[in-house]
């Protein structure tokens with residue numbers, strides 16, 4: 001095993017899936033969002049675990065993310081959240097991905113190729129009720145309805161929207177979006193279109209706004225053990241990812257000795273400086289330089305000097321038992337202490353989403369149960 005790995009705790013992940021499911025009514029399904037390599041956790045293993053734990057759908061952002069899941073034998077329905085590209089429709093039909101339709105043009109393009117192949121395709125309509133990112137705006141819905149008869153090979157299986165402010169204390173925008181969504185659903189019903197799945201809830205909405213659950217919810221972050229906002233303490237989500245490395249070098253530097261590029265850290269006392277084989281090419285945020293901390297023997301040690309591409313340095317002067325090869329934890333628990341992804345994110349001025357997604361392909365994911 002290389003020294004720097006991300007341990008992925010599949011038991012914790014499974015428990016999070018169960019915790020989320022416990023919040024849903026019996027008829028509400030769970031779509032596990034595994035885009036971006038399951039937020040850096042490894043899409044295949046986590047997709048399989050999510051399905052075993054009761055998720056019935058998966059969601060990805062890109063066509064090739066869905067294709068990779070299929071090539072690994074995953075048979076569950078997969079929603080393709082990202083925009084439909086003309087050049088990818090063949091692939092999405094071949095791999096039975098469920099496209100999200102965000103424009104009339106997209107609907108026509110999918111129809112055209114589905115018809116050519118003699119294949120029916122389930123689709124979900126995305127309505128832009130306020131996110132301003134993807135989807136048909138509500139005033140485009142009548143045109144879609146007028147054309148539906150000619151879209152003979154599309155099955156209107158779902159209608160969705162994405163909420164922009166579900167994790168925000170002010171509920172106003174969320175309520176507007178939700179009402180806008182309900183109006184669109186009503187318009188569809190009035191024209192005899194009643195898709196089986198209405199869905200809107202990401203992790204934050206799932207916890208805060210049960211009225212948005214619909215027939216399926218789409219959490220990502222919560223499944224990976226991060227509360228989308230200050231959640232009631234009763235609902236404990238468990239961290240899934242633990243990022244660790246080992247001490248590759250220990251040196252005692254005299255007062256006045258600088259560390260790393262630019263000497264942004266200069267020893268003010270005789271200092272034991274440890275070198276870790278992890279840097280920004282592994283996804284370690286450079287803004288942690290001289291700011292963040294790691295755990296060594298269950299004690300906190302600060303990053304000193306600039307984080308470099310492949311390595312970084314920590315000050316272990318106050319942890320005399322630290323030895324070459326010792327385990328160092330960047331994210332996760334060690335001893336009785338823990339560095340949370342939220343803490344690391346706040347040190348780098350980022351969100352937990354960004355910290356997870358940044359952990360690069362160079363860091364092996366090791367699955368534990």
Ligand SMILES: *Cc1c(COP(=O)(O)O)cnc(C)c1O
Nearest residue numbers: 033081162202203218219220221
């Ligand atoms: C990423 C994404 C989600 C999941 O969001 P979380 O905040 O991680 O729960 C749900 N729906 C859509 C459309 C997304 O893009």
